[in-house]
Amino acid sequence: MITEARRAVEAVVMASIEPVEAQVLAQLIEIPVTEVEALCSELAEEYEREGRGFMLARVAGGYRFQTHPDLAPYVERFVLEGQTSRLSNAALETLAIVAYKQPVSRAQMSAIRGVNVESTLATLEARGYVEEVGHDPGPGQAILYGTSRQFLEQMGLDSLRDLPGLAEFVPDAHVVEALERGLRLRVDTPIGDDPSEAASLDAPE
Numbered sequence: 001m002i003t004e005a006r007r008a009v010e011a012v013v014m015a016s017i018e019p020v021e022a023q024v025l026a027q028l029i030e031i032p033v034t035e036v037e038a039l040c041s042e043l044a045e046e047y048e049r050e051g052r053g054f055m056l057a058r059v060a061g062g063y064r065f066q067t068h069p070d071l072a073p074y075v076e077r078f079v080l081e082g083q084t085s086r087l088s089n090a091a092l093e094t095l096a097i098v099a100y101k102q103p104v105s106r107a108q109m110s111a112i113r114g115v116n117v118e119s120t121l122a123t124l125e126a127r128g129y130v131e132e133v134g135h136d137p138g139p140g141q142a143i144l145y146g147t148s149r150q151f152l153e154q155m156g157l158d159s160l161r162d163l164p165g166l167a168e169f170v171p172d173a174h175v176v177e178a179l180e181r182g183l184r185l186r187v188d189t190p191i192g193d194d195p196s197e198a199a200s201l202d203a204p205e
Helices: 002-015 022-029 033-049 069-080 089-101 106-113 118-127 149-155 173-188 195-202
Strands: 054-059 062-067 130-135 143-147
Touching (some): 002 033, 022 033, 022 062, 033 054, 062 069, 089 106, 089 118, 089 143, 106 118, 106 143, 118 130
Antiparallel strands (some): 054 062
16 A cells, blocks of 8 residues: 555655645545655665756655756756846845835835836736735735745745745845945045045956
């Protein structure tokens, strides 16, 4: 029965285009959810131990087969060959704001980016990465946006808790202080007082 259950899990997950929840697998195979989760863990460990090019991952609350991260360069070369519809930097920045600040309104996104995000937000909605999740209770009841299940699937995340911490991308305090000192120096130093110093400040490194 265990062998048949393992094969059934593989078959169903392989046939699905979306992550399959453990509860669904349990109903199909007619075994407890805990056994399904144990089987999936065993399968995942087995694939990793055997050095397979794919893995059984828990994503967006379910299980799916996906390529192994170590082989990303080959997969990217295959998938991106001839592709011209990649997200722009503006869209990626807006998506990051939604992911970390959600629920967030269009006005809040624009304020953070310093530009109107209407077109990039429309692109993200069309791609299925962002969706309406409610309305702000304040005046005007602005639409609030959040990331979708498809976002989790594309990012390979089980939940938003798996997003990397923002602290990983923020410079150390001494780096920020040095940058601020440099900026103050550029603003406070009259260009005509010392041409050689002004030239050195503006010269590319």
